[in-house]
Amino acid sequence: MIRLHGFFRSLASYRVRAALRLKGIEFEEVEVDLLKGAQFSPEFDAVNPQHAVPVLEIDGLRLVQSLPIIEYLDERFPSPALLPGDAAGRARVRALAQIAASDVHPLIVPRVRNYLGNPLGLPEEAKQAFIQHWFSLGSAALEARLVRDPETGTFAHGDTPGIADVVLTSHVLGARVFKTDMSSAPRLSALADRCLALAAFDAGGMKQLL
């Protein structure tokens, strides 16, 4: 059985869950409560010494990092494809995914929010402003690309959902959880709403935070 170690409000876990569902792959999920520190238990240390989710157990492997996991799924279960068939298209969707997953998300994860509180001693409002700042900056970059690139269609790349949609929707969900003003990124917001209307993109427990 394919097993996902995830957490209901982990944006990276959300991406893997959505990719599995888009491909119709059956899996079971083990909840790792990041807010309670379950990622630091000896049991989970054996699963991932980086103490992070998601981890996907599949084919006797324990895969980490959401984007490499999705690439693996796309190679192992080619249909429906989550990456375009051409190298230029793949470079584009991978870059869109990285803008959200690398330039924004690592700045707002629990370990960084904790560090802002201790040792930096930032008050709640400053932490919130920090988080919103990076979501806004990343949203502006994504919006510019979606508006400018002729490859943008109903979804981020053409008219079927793929890896960029999965990651951009996780980005918009995160921005909304942290009450970021997204009014200057209407194309990005509309894209996420179009995805969220699909069963594969269900936000699950995150909905209670929106």
Added chain:
Amino acid sequence: MIRLHGFFRSLASYRVRAALRLKGIEFEEVEVDLLKGAQFSPEFDAVNPQHAVPVLEIDGLRLVQSLPIIEYLDERFPSPALLPGDAAGRARVRALAQIAASDVHPLIVPRVRNYLGNPLGLPEEAKQAFIQHWFSLGSAALEARLVRDPETGTFAHGDTPGIADVVLTSHVLGARVFKTDMSSAPRLSALADRCLALAAFDAGGMKQLL
């Protein structure tokens, strides 16, 4: 002509430069001085609205984000391969690359260092401690994987340098520029030194900061 928009102390530009050199691809480089704010010029805004390097002009495209650029190069110029031939191996090296490029690097780039100074008003020592903290945490995660995984060889994955070596070496260079104590990551440090002894991995102007 293939053109790289980069900066001598940009770790992400370093990765693309090393990948181009490993493949023996000729290119020219345009320097974008991130410390002087050249990324915000109208000329560069037209190149990349995200105001970040690297950007690779190739095949009539303007590619962004170092890892997708390297994947593109590996697809367009397959030999020597920078990714393994098997899906499990690709998932492993992509994950190693993401630990450095996503979980650490985005936290120490100029835009974040600037934000720590203004508006957060952190003193130099707190900024330095912030940077070193994330380099240490990422190094521990990388060290654990390199030591534990049987796939680790002379290089990060077997005995030829590839995408993980390029990114891990950029990580170690960054850690050294910011005077991070790397004594608890000897395997990672030795790997970077082995890479840095190769012409393709030349650190160029970064050497003056080490």
